[in-house]
Amino acid sequence: MLRKLGMMAALVLSMGAVACTAEVEEEGKMPEVEVKGGEMPKVDVDPARVEVGTDTQTVVVPDVDVTPTEGNDP
Secondary structure, eight states, X not given: OHHHHHHHHHHHHXXXXXXXXXXXXXXXXXOOOOOOXXXXXXXXXXXXXXXXXXXOOOOOOOOOOOOOOTTOOO
């Protein structure tokens, strides 16, 4: 009962959201920003060592035999 009531409330709310319209009455304006000076921080970074290589592996795959049934020719 409570679950059905919650679902009905969600349905009513979603229908209200879809029925909305919005019109722009006044265009917005980006703020003026001025940046002066500054300095990048000094950072000592020790990067990780990554070794990339290749390796050969043998993978055993099953042998699949497919026998089409008669009458299913395209």
